Amino acid sequence: MLAVVGPSGSGKTTLLRLVCGLLGPDEGSVRIGGQEQAGVPPERRPVAMVFQGYALFPHLTVRENVGFGLRVRRVRRGDRDARVHEAAQKLGLYDLLDRQPAELSGGERQRVALARALVRDPAVFCLDEPLSSLDPLLRADARRELADLLRADGRCAVFVTHDQSEAMTLGDRVAVLRDGCLEQVDTPRALYDAPATPFVASFVGTPAMSLLRRGSQVVGVRPEHVRLVPGQDAFVHAVEDHGHEVQVLLDVDGGRLVARVPVGDAPPVGSRVGVVLGRTTTWPVG
């Protein structure tokens, strides 16, 4: 499962559209399971797409929405019903087959969109912001459900999100895009521990890695690797209490630093403290 993450306009959706064939590449090629896809029309690619906002047809029932693609492909009615039922069963939509999209909750619509992708029996699922139109309260549950479903099926999935925490928790590997360029592809762990560029460092993690200018180098340090000691190195700019931990914003030479400290250990705002940096990552200034 590959998560593609990046800020708006970084080319995430364009990437999905290239994979599923709605767009053709200006250069380079798209290969799925080793098969070159240039010239293969979208309906013949082993790819299914779940669109942002789900893109259900409001005038069709759940059954008709799920079976839409089969109908366009002129699959016989009997086959079509069987495949629609199978997908509906898998996603717990069986009792909703005769409803219309307007009568469904956000989570149910998401499952309909997934079912519509599933009936294509694809080798690759493309999911464009699959969780973004859900209520934030439902998102964590939906995220787990989605992960379970895709893993249980054992299929390849590429999903796009602008939310790095979603990418980190759902992706086996995460690709970070910026302005149409790939910055890094790796496991969430490697991305966190060894970001390839300052951009990746500043994009991944909450709070993100702090970046400091040191001569001709950029030094990155995670908040949990900053230790506060008595001293005069840093000015305490602000203290944010997050309940389970406290984050201290420090002004130091070359930039601003965030430190994670246990509850009750925060220095007063406006005081000066010493700083010891644990593990750091350095890049040349680019």
Next chain:
Amino acid sequence: MSRLSYRTGLRLMLAPFLLGALVLVLVPAVMTAGYAFTRYDGLSPAQFVGFDTYRDLLAYAELRRSLAATAAFVVLAVPLRVLGGLGLALLLHRRRARLAGTGRAAAYVPTVLPDAATALIWLWVVNPVYGPLAVVLQVGTGSPLLLDRWGARLTIVAIAVFALGEGFLVTLAARREVPQVLYDVARLEGARGTGLFRRVTLPMLAPVLGLLSARDLVVSMQVTLVPVLLLTRGGPLGATKTLPVLVYERGFRELRFGDAAALALLLFLLTVLLVAVQYRLLRRWFRAGAVQTGG
């Protein structure tokens, strides 16, 4: 400044319209319905005659001819106007296409012209003596356009079709509301061209098209009066003497207000009936896609 309560404000705002509806529509309508059962020339008092007016009207061929003229117009004009508006909307909905802006303006402008002005322009175009279109067609067919039954009818239909701007505008707005992503869904499954139209565009526009065709039907029952009076006076041989024209003739030329009222009532009932039939036929259309995509 004194503050009015919401209800008082509402009443004040609505008053002119309610008064207008009462004085200009409701009262005359009730009076017309009453006069429909009388003999009345506008000078001597109305005489109640019951259904005699209808019996007489139905006995003469003129009403049948007028119904035929009305039917010919409605059957041609309603689909042409609705489908014409749809076709233009689909051609011109793209924001940045070449000539689309000019095209949209051109499609709408004829609607802005007053009926009488449009009719006079057409009179020039199709007049039998030097009208450019009439002369060309006469060379082709040998008979003057407006002296031919269907020539005259089609001219009136053409005038109505040119003024399809409002339907065009509504369809255009509705087309722009259709989310692009639905087309992507269909394209992924291999739908192209007419498939996209049939699977996405048409169902998504169906409620609007249903409503427009109902509205167009109502309008078409009445809209012929001005062009017919200016171009054909109902001729040749009553081929374009639609119901509103007949009402006008009976009432304002022959001063037989009882007959005119009876015909007007008939026109009204016929319109209601047709819209009801149409609603039943297109019921699925009205409901289809009536709700927006979620998310």
